Amino acid sequence: MLQQVYGDEMMPHSRVFEWYKRFKEGREDMEDDSRSRGPSTSRTEANIEHVRQIVRGDRRLTVRLIANELGMNRDSVWKIVTEDLGMRKVCAKMMPKLLNDDQKDRRMQVCQDILEHLETEPDLLGRVITGDESWIFKYDPETKCQSLQWKSPMLPRPKKARQSKSKVKVMLITFFDARGIVHTEFLPQGQTINQHAYKKILRRLLLSVREKRRELWQDNSWLLHHDNEPAHSALSIRQFLAGRNIAVLE
Known part of the structure; x- marks a missing residue:
């Protein structure tokens, strides 16, 4: 006032x-x-x-x-x-994990190998099928920026109740390539991914590749790309992929 x-x-x-x-x-x-x-x-x-x-x-x-x-x-x-000094104070950027020097060198070497393969195989990325998991919540709370609205000088500031994050969630597994979605499915509510569940998912992925990417299935030229989660890098998973001659892109 x-x-x-x-x-x-x-x-x-x-x-x-x-x-x-x-x-x-x-x-x-x-x-x-x-x-x-x-x-x-x-x-x-x-x-x-x-x-x-x-x-x-x-x-x-x-x-x-x-x-x-x-x-x-x-x-x-x-x-x-x-x-x-031209400095300003900023908050630390949140990262999934901090890498050590050996991990950084390894990732750089993998990227250099991919670039070299692209010189001889320009269609390499078109044959890659990438898979990953993500939690899907029943609802996402509205952020502070999303609640912005115009206010006249004489009107009070708008209020909103604090909303907690949804406790109801399911895990979504998706495999996709340069052309679009190849395979997707939801796990039962409350279930997480492990090597036994992932092996069953890979079996269903093979059926989707045979149905939706026939040319890649016939000559077995597709490459699987997933991260190094314990469920993905388990010995049983590596044996399953090797037994079916499925190449994995690092």
Whole structure:
């Protein structure tokens, strides 16, 4: 309400919260804090180098901790980090798993082998049938971005109840190639994939390949591509594929 009346002259929310915290902790003085160093004299080459070394040592440090360690103003440290060093704080990107150097080298070698095969066999990728599993939930909760809507200045902010993730889920197995879906099926509710279930799925996949990809079935030129889950890399699965002369693309 104050912001609607005073507009840009109103104190920002962040500053209001900061002063509220200070008064709650016992502060009585309303004057600004005295600064031992001004921003114009703090952004020296020596201080920039000190900040660079500290940030490289621990990239999770906050501006407040860096300023306290160097005895500098927080605004100066912020400008050094963002303007002089060109850094910005970002969240870590979530990955399915982190690979070590040997795993990275192995994946690079596999990719190089595929590129070499493509030079002599341009139709290689057209003969690959890829398979994977995924959990399918009964419903997906609406994300915060999906709930965005236009609001007039005088209307209250819309509200929505927090929705938990669906506990009802089934596993979907799909095999596809460059032309589309080859085979797909749902597991019974609550059942997960293991080597025994996967072997039965592969038997049904062979029937689908014979029916939908006759040219690949007749000369047995198709390649199976799946990840290295324990159910996929089990000894019984490898023996099953080898016994039927099914080539597996790494």
